[in-house]
Amino acid sequence: MKKCVLLLVFLLVANCFSAQNTIVISKRALKVYVIDANADTLKVFRCACGKNYGNKRRVGDSRTPEGVFKVASIENSKYWRYKGRANVYGPYFIRLNTPGWRGIGIHGTNAPSTIGRRCTKGCVRLKNSDINQLVKYVDVGTEVRVLKDKK
Numbered sequence: 001m002k003k004c005v006l007l008l009v010f011l012l013v014a015n016c017f018s019a020q021n022t023i024v025i026s027k028r029a030l031k032v033y034v035i036d037a038n039a040d041t042l043k044v045f046r047c048a049c050g051k052n053y054g055n056k057r058r059v060g061d062s063r064t065p066e067g068v069f070k071v072a073s074i075e076n077s078k079y080w081r082y083k084g085r086a087n088v089y090g091p092y093f094i095r096l097n098t099p100g101w102r103g104i105g106i107h108g109t110n111a112p113s114t115i116g117r118r119c120t121k122g123c124v125r126l127k128n129s130d131i132n133q134l135v136k137y138v139d140v141g142t143e144v145r146v147l148k149d150k151k
Helices: 002-017 128-134
Strands: 022-026 031-035 041-046 067-076 092-097 105-107 118-120 143-147
Touching: 031 128, 041 128, 092 128, 105 128
Parallel strands: 022 143
Antiparallel strands: 022 031, 031 041, 067 092, 067 143, 092 105
């Protein structure tokens, strides 16, 4: 019993000091990078982002917010619907805490041909196979940096 308690305490303390990965989103390159605590790139995914250039200014402007955010939740979105269409968000929706904006996240898609384009209403879109990989590298609280684009 003592060994179990000591192991649990050790794991809790170790978890408090372990560094998380960081997600960096380049709207210029249309790429999502997973960076570890040593600044090593673990994964790179092609993405789609907001149709319009620049930082988000208002609801409906089709811009992806720029700045440093945190993952608020990781949600199963397989059965979500948008305007009557099923599976629009792919298998996962990584919801970001973006002060001033609601519903911004990183998610999959039912239109993989859109990846590598500027075509979203503000979210960051990945292929479903890529979002399935990305969720393995993030937790609630993971830092997400969305870099400024060129315009």
